[in-house]
Amino acid sequence: MATIGFIGLGIMGSPMAVNLARAGHTVTGWNRSPERTEALVEAGGRAAGSIAEAVRDADVVITMLPAAPQVEACAYGEDGILAHAKKGALLIDMSSITPQASVGLARNAAERGIRVLDAPVSGGEAGAVEAVLSIMVGGEAADFEAARPVFEALGKTFVLCGPHGAGQTVKAANQLIVAVNLQACAEAIAFLEKAGIDLDAALEVLNGGLAGSTVLTRKQQNFLHRDYRPGFKLALHHKDMAVVTDTARDLGVVLPAGSLAAQLIASAVARGEGELDHSALLRGVELLSGTAE
């Protein structure tokens, strides 16, 4: 069992830290708003008053933060991880940031003798609570092996995809597919509704054939009832699509459908729908088709 410092106890981080504590790890958590540590403490973990306190004795430090600026602030600050973690500690950054930021973090940490994995996740709040996340990992094979007990407490699928940054690149590919397939399903639903088809019947049979997908299954109720409580917010998907399109530009890969989906997500955010679940892409199709309420 590992001694773990857990930085970032938000919607995702809190249940993840809880699952680690329940699995028997010694978990000390820190969050900017200290009231978010309660669930962890109830599950047997400890609350730290500072990042330094959370990471000082840890073999493994986990960060689960909204974006690169927060990761970099927590890593590089005076009270930060690199200044206070033990030499030889393993820093697992499970936030979704750019591949370049992950590569930079690994290089900077190496200078302090700290090893790094990038390990962003897919699965949302439900996946975090139920410990069935998909975890996409970049870094050294030995570090991946060392992290295995941690990943086992958090997810169902976890795979080493390549060197530092590779986890973030795969996460970007994940968000690309999810965005485009959400749009596909939204267009199909608007099409079926305007044709007067029984949607419950149609979705059942669509899911049984080549059109079936996790998006269509997990978001079916959102689509059918126009229930756009998140889930995963369009504003976050918008941020992720910037990673996708900027990385693709750097790589010289052309993404006709991906860049269209990025525009349609940007449109939803510009229209003030950033706090809705990303299944609300259906609203955009309805707006374009003149059937939005």
Added chain:
Amino acid sequence: MATIGFIGLGIMGSPMAVNLARAGHTVTGWNRSPERTEALVEAGGRAAGSIAEAVRDADVVITMLPAAPQVEACAYGEDGILAHAKKGALLIDMSSITPQASVGLARNAAERGIRVLDAPVSGGEAGAVEAVLSIMVGGEAADFEAARPVFEALGKTFVLCGPHGAGQTVKAANQLIVAVNLQACAEAIAFLEKAGIDLDAALEVLNGGLAGSTVLTRKQQNFLHRDYRPGFKLALHHKDMAVVTDTARDLGVVLPAGSLAAQLIASAVARGEGELDHSALLRGVELLSGTAE
């Protein structure tokens, strides 16, 4: 057990007729090229020398043909189904044609006392052979109930979606989602490859998260090995996308991603790739990204 006349013993129709014969139905098959009847005869069915002969004694007539012109030729010809089927027979057209053509067929058949269901399928050759097709049905509820034993021998999921033409409309929605999601997966794979990611690892973890889909599972080997033997030909998907975009235009539904995918499929066909499996959309992404061989 029903007496069935089966018209059209192609890649899909032949294994479907075989499965019906094996399930105990009395099946008489007809095909324009008569040598295609062999498999059915081996499975215990009979070969007919004409459509008239195939349908004369049938309670159920099934058509499984490439497109509307063939369906209409077989239905309306002098030697055709409407001229020779029994009054009260049930005609199940499992071809993929336009909703309008299905509505027209039902109306014309009704004048001869023949009932019609439109019942296009999803699942490809493998789904036909393994009898796990998804079947999307339009027509009367009583006729759907009457067809149940037939559908049970052919597929895993079969659902009545609405009145005449509704099966075709749902099939169009199916082809829309499949086209866009194939394009999404193709873009993600080109993105991952150019980033130097281990594709086997990446696809495993992608399939485990929200990006997972039947397309990603069933077409994984096609994508990984650039093995574009059909499966389902781009030329047929091109024909289906014309149904999708024309129907959407009539309905007044806007399909930004669907019409983009239709253009990219049209491009593959224009470049001479119509006979490849539709997973060959990956070639288009590679072409645009300068990495095609």
Added chain:
Amino acid sequence: MATIGFIGLGIMGSPMAVNLARAGHTVTGWNRSPERTEALVEAGGRAAGSIAEAVRDADVVITMLPAAPQVEACAYGEDGILAHAKKGALLIDMSSITPQASVGLARNAAERGIRVLDAPVSGGEAGAVEAVLSIMVGGEAADFEAARPVFEALGKTFVLCGPHGAGQTVKAANQLIVAVNLQACAEAIAFLEKAGIDLDAALEVLNGGLAGSTVLTRKQQNFLHRDYRPGFKLALHHKDMAVVTDTARDLGVVLPAGSLAAQLIASAVARGEGELDHSALLRGVELLSGTAE
């Protein structure tokens, strides 16, 4: 000077017939709503009570009608042009219809000894009134020469582009460019406005550089004042984009920007804006960007 039967005295046809009469031609006009003949009569022309009466003595018959069904009704009906025009007459169809419909009209007319040119126009109501239309002509060179005095009374630029249907094909290309460039200008204006730029200044300098175009000049006031009185209606441009995309599909030409513009025009029509000028594509950009009123 020619004896001309003019069929269709709408927004475009009426000023065209007037210009022909003023140029000294003998013009007999017919319109489904007979009150539309007044302007022509004032200009020295005559009103006919039937198509037969309008075309019986004409050397040249001109049709200027909304779409193919109206052209075909006027041409092929019992009281129609082919039944009543003189052998050797020249039928100039200036309506915008599909290239295929034009080819069919030419073939059918030839069987009655009547020659045909397809000669659709660009320039809108203002171009018709001021006799500065661009005229895109398909047909035989000798017939084009014979029609020269007619074209000189109607337009500024008129060019023989190829055989029967070629005029319609060039008109389709015209509508393709106009649609996409309108969308480009609309996006640029939304971009400049949200950036707080002085639009009058910006449009002046844009028009002076490589971004300059007839669309930007002629539609500048529409864009600046959100004055969407037609001009040219989105509903008609929608019909024309169907000709563009269907012809492109038949030809095997891929139009990524053209098909996107077609979707955005379809969206405007679906949202109930079909009666607005096509510069109202700006409303769609504002809707997507959350700045529509």
Added chain:
Amino acid sequence: MATIGFIGLGIMGSPMAVNLARAGHTVTGWNRSPERTEALVEAGGRAAGSIAEAVRDADVVITMLPAAPQVEACAYGEDGILAHAKKGALLIDMSSITPQASVGLARNAAERGIRVLDAPVSGGEAGAVEAVLSIMVGGEAADFEAARPVFEALGKTFVLCGPHGAGQTVKAANQLIVAVNLQACAEAIAFLEKAGIDLDAALEVLNGGLAGSTVLTRKQQNFLHRDYRPGFKLALHHKDMAVVTDTARDLGVVLPAGSLAAQLIASAVARGEGELDHSALLRGVELLSGTAE
């Protein structure tokens, strides 16, 4: 007449400096490769051995450089403009960089008592040689008035569009329209060619109607003869489209056609065509349509 230091004597900068010298201004030019100063010297200007020497006595300093890094190196370096120009000098940056970089330059220069205008241009090499550039200016009105004699020697149209950065924003809008309209024209030409239309005739009549534009006029020969010698390179347009799409993302403006054009330009660059004129977007349409050689 002004004393001018001119930094950057490339394809655009060299003829611009020559035009200023010919108009009677005292011009001292500097270029990283010193052999590029010859044309200026022949026109009566002087060559400087360093930036410091070029700007020391200047009332006006002009920069005409490829991108923001070069502008910032020349402005902020130890031997740079801000370190050596006179207090009260006017720095006119005619390079195309991001609006943000222009705002930053103005702020940093102000601390040294140096005034700044951003003044990017449209018109290409021909426009620079013939002194008919369009100049889009951002900054203070008084500085714009002071720069008027300079602009008169360089261009035909020059307009103050707003505060610092506004010139760059309008330039971005210019590049957006040009990219999309080039794509529109390319699609129309591919469409006409595949339909067998006489292109010379078609382009004449298209240019006479609402489809007419500066792009269609100036690039006509490039399109007709597949002559893709630049002109304006796709690689530079690619860089500019990154400014367009990034700025639009910051502004919250959705650019469906603009982002599609950005992808198609990125595709051309990825395929190794970055050194061709941007009219080579036609090659992309031909590639997608299977008609590329």
